[in-house]
Amino acid sequence: MKKYLMTPGPTPVPPRVLQAMHRPMIHHRSQEYGKLLGEVTEGLRYVLQTRNDILVFSSSGTGGMEAAVVNLLSPKDRILIISTGVFGERFVKIAERFGIDVETIRVEWGQAVDPALVSKKLGKSRGIKAVFATLMETSTGVTNDIQAIGEIVSKYPAVLVVDAVSGLGCEELRTDAWGVDVVISASQKGLMTPPGLSLMSISPKAWKLVQEAKLPRFYWDLRRYREFLGRPSPQNPYTPAVSLIYGLREALKMIREEGLAKVLRRHERLAASTRACMKALGLELFAEARPANGLTAVKVPQGVDGLDLLKTLQRYGVTAAGGQERLRGKIFRVAHMGYIDISHVIGSLKALERSLPELGYSVESGVGVRAARMGWKE
Numbered sequence: 001m002k003k004y005l006m007t008p009g010p011t012p013v014p015p016r017v018l019q020a021m022h023r024p025m026i027h028h029r030s031q032e033y034g035k036l037l038g039e040v041t042e043g044l045r046y047v048l049q050t051r052n053d054i055l056v057f058s059s060s061g062t063g064g065m066e067a068a069v070v071n072l073l074s075p076k077d078r079i080l081i082i083s084t085g086v087f088g089e090r091f092v093k094i095a096e097r098f099g100i101d102v103e104t105i106r107v108e109w110g111q112a113v114d115p116a117l118v119s120k121k122l123g124k125s126r127g128i129k130a131v132f133a134t135l136m137e138t139s140t141g142v143t144n145d146i147q148a149i150g151e152i153v154s155k156y157p158a159v160l161v162v163d164a165v166s167g168l169g170c171e172e173l174r175t176d177a178w179g180v181d182v183v184i185s186a187s188q189k190g191l192m193t194p195p196g197l198s199l200m201s202i203s204p205k206a207w208k209l210v211q212e213a214k215l216p217r218f219y220w221d222l223r224r225y226r227e228f229l230g231r232p233s234p235q236n237p238y239t240p241a242v243s244l245i246y247g248l249r250e251a252l253k254m255i256r257e258e259g260l261a262k263v264l265r266r267h268e269r270l271a272a273s274t275r276a277c278m279k280a281l282g283l284e285l286f287a288e289a290r291p292a293n294g295l296t297a298v299k300v301p302q303g304v305d306g307l308d309l310l311k312t313l314q315r316y317g318v319t320a321a322g323g324q325e326r327l328r329g330k331i332f333r334v335a336h337m338g339y340i341d342i343s344h345v346i347g348s349l350k351a352l353e354r355s356l357p358e359l360g361y362s363v364e365s366g367v368g369v370r371a372a373r374m375g376w377k378e
């Protein structure tokens, strides 16, 4: 049976990327590695639309989030976290663990933040050093308006830190044009590479904070990464995940070949198709306003057990994701992120059309898939 991995990370890895990782090991202090790292950095600059420094770490995305906190801040610093779901809350947990004074804007799950709230909060609360936001809130399937938030934050001394772990390569993110000082992402989503790498871009304004920050850090000390990157042949301070870096280089090449604008447009169309299908099946989207392009979150219909739905989909070869934390059993999430085209989406939506009636939710066979096809053409 054909298998469809439709989870919001890890996402399917293209054969080209798998093949690129199948190489003899090289030494990470060699010229050859320096060239490889240089190419990966340039490829990431293209996807992030930035000229800022880019650092790559061996870790999952959460490591990158922690790296941002410990490198920008000192104990008792005040920050603002915009929390629209599980991943906004992750920033809160990390920052509180390090003794940071955290102010939050908490938005009802399923909604994006209203940028006017950010403006109000920054106007009222003095001394905020950094604002943390999430590009695509993977737990709810919502995208925040980073452009508008960037415009607001740029009027204040604070730096803007954006978690684009899932959003990068799926949603527009103009790092420099929108004034995003720090972007965090990871390899296993829109970047079509196996899990294991996180990455960060850092603006000159953010580097100033890195110099002043007093929180303890060792592995995550960005100053070391910058120092090694600046050597005649660029390096990482510690042994990098060389095979994954080979994979990432190939994935970045693929994004360049397709063209970033086209990659983003493909995600937009896949999302439109998926939403059209869900609506045609009479299902309710969890995020009505600003739904994400990388995944679609859908309410589990009444009378259907959300966990059974996932198990049934699995029998048809489709791995989708359930709801996290308070959304467990209440929503299901179908990702269309990274190396996905319309045939994957149609294939998995067909499985959904077959699964729902088995669980007592009757649907007219073919309506959803037809709507998805129409949605793709628009």
Ligand code: PMP
Residues within 6 Å of the ligand: 008, 009, 060, 061, 062, 063, 087, 134, 136, 137, 138, 139, 163, 164, 165, 166, 167, 186
């Ligand atoms: N932020 C967002 C928006 C995410 O989607 C994820 C992963 N689902 C993370 C952070 C955490 O990344 P990781 O699981 O790689 O640590």
